[in-house]
Amino acid sequence: MEISTPIADALTRYLDLSSLQVKVTAQNMANVDTPDYRTVGFDFAAEMSRSLDDLEQHAGGGDSPSASEPRLGLVDGLLERPDGNNVSMDREGMKMAEAQLQFRVGTELLKHEFARTMDAIHEDQR
Amino acid sequence: MNLFEVMEVSGSALQAERIRAEVVAANMANAETTRTPEGGPFRRHHVVFTSMAPQQSFGSQFAEQLGQPDQPFGGVRVSAVTEDQGEPLRRYDPGHPDADPNGYVAYPDINPLTEMVDLMGATRAYGLNSSAVEAEKNMLSSSLEILR
Secondary structure, eight states: OOOSOHHHHHHHHHHHHHHHHHHHHHHHHHTTTOTTOOOEEOOHHHHHHHHHHHHHHTSSSSSOOOOOOOOOEEOOSOOOOTTSOOOOHHHHHHHHHHHHHHHHHHHHHHHHHHHHHHHHHHGGGO | OOHHHHHHHHHHHHHHHHHHHHHHHHHHHTTTOOOOTTSSSOOOEEEEEEEOOOOOOHHHHHHHHTTOOOOOOOOEEEEEEEEOOSOOEEEEOTTSTTOOTTSEEEEOOOOHHHHHHHHHHHHHHHHHHHHHHHHHHHHHHHHHHTTO
16 A cells, blocks of 8 residues: 555656755855855756656556656856856855755645645544 | 855855855954064955856766766865065164164065955845845745645
8 A cells, every 4th residue: 555645756756856956055055165166056946857757657656766866057147246156155055045945835835735645544533 | 956066156156255254354464463473564455256167066976976067066165375476565663673773674565455445345245145045945945845
């Protein structure tokens, strides 16, 4: 019998991507003063829809699909400083706040999803 | 995916920025120093930041053993503290014990304004990274909330 729901699987991917966003942002923040360092990032929406496609493809099969590696790349269109570094403190601060909220939303939704499963398990004991 | 590694990345930046602030403080403290163990006036110090290769932490090795290698993330480190090789400032002060035969004293070429700007940069970067640590802490505790 399957306990995890498709929504829980999708939320897991969402949390994975949110924590990846935090990692990438933390790395950029750490290197804010490193000469020649370039800002690293990824397209959250594109990676999320790719993850969901993966999930759908494996929906029929019994084994849980393995998460495909998100594609990281250098971020274009940022102002480069004379030392060759293009990290923007404001962009990274925004990204961090955004990722934090996303993670919060993801954990809340996942908590509710598990609470529903628990309700179903306890239903006969009432 | 291991959130503790992210804290290590941010922690490395906190450490590096603190060293930078220390170097700036030493520069400001020694703005008028004419004697050093190496001889001659104090020379301005610079820090050189280098992005760090990802470390082999417990989490990354565990993930590797499980066949799910993590994507590597690196922090920052101070690779060197270099001395400014510029000429010292020469000021006419014949009464000074370190004055040369012409009455000129070699003082360090340290501009308090430059140092203050550098210190402000270090403080802002430190604040940025400590807010990142705060964010990571919140995320860890909210993921623990799922278990409740």
